[in-house]
Amino acid sequence: MKTIPRRIVTGEREGKSYIAQDSIVANISEHYPNLIISDIWQTSQMPAQFREENPIENSAIPQVIKNGTYFRYVQIPPDKQLGVEAAIGKPHPLMHQTPSLDYIVILSGEIYLITDTEETMLQAGDIVIQRGTNHAWSNRSDQMCLQLAILIDAQ
Numbered sequence: 248m249k250t251i252p253r254r255i256v257t258g259e260r261e262g263k264s265y266i267a268q269d270s271i272v273a274n275i276s277e278h279y280p281n282l283i284i285s286d287i288w289q290t291s292q293m294p295a296q297f298r299e300e301n302p303i304e305n306s307a308i309p310q311v312i313k314n315g316t317y318f319r320y321v322q323i324p325p326d327k328q329l330g331v332e333a334a335i336g337k338p339h340p341l342m343h344q345t346p347s348l349d350y351i352v353i354l355s356g357e358i359y360l361i362t363d364t365e366e367t368m369l370q371a372g373d374i375v376i377q378r379g380t381n382h383a384w385s386n387r388s389d390q391m392c393l394q395l396a397i398l399i400d401a402q
Contacts, residue, residue, distance in 0.1 A: 250393070251275060252320050254287055259297075272320070274303055279331070281324035281391075288318040293400075309398055311347045317398040323358060323386045338363075339383035347398040349377035356392030359385040
């Protein structure tokens with residue numbers, strides 16, 4: 248089941264807080280069958296500024312802006328629905344690396360985090376601190392895995 252997130256953005260006007268936006272996220276893409284990626288918000292400097300958002304071009308591998316942050320909502324289907332197979336002894340075909348410090352929270356389901364040398368199974372409530380290393384995700388269950396990720400430009 249595909250779930251499209253609702254995004255609420257607050258603002259301030261005349262010294263009072265208010266809800267500036269309340270809508271279903273429109274920035275959604277499927278780079279692989281049933282893999283739902285929605286890039287929710289990004290910033291372009293540190294410290295972050297409370298200004299209007301810049302539109303984000305969804306990509307399979309996020310493009311974190313120099314000195315910026317990136318907030319991503321991801322639904323990862325079972326591998327068999329994704330059409331991806333990892334051959335024994337070969338790197339996972341979705342192995343990738345980003346120049347960012349990523350905070351990833353597994354909200355539902357389960358998924359394997361794969362690195363160059365090992366892997367571990369994650370479940371709802373688990374948190375990954377991804378420090379710019381090569382990695383892939385493999386959903387070997389029969390259920391969708393939902394994760395939230397905050398990526399921060401890093402060196």
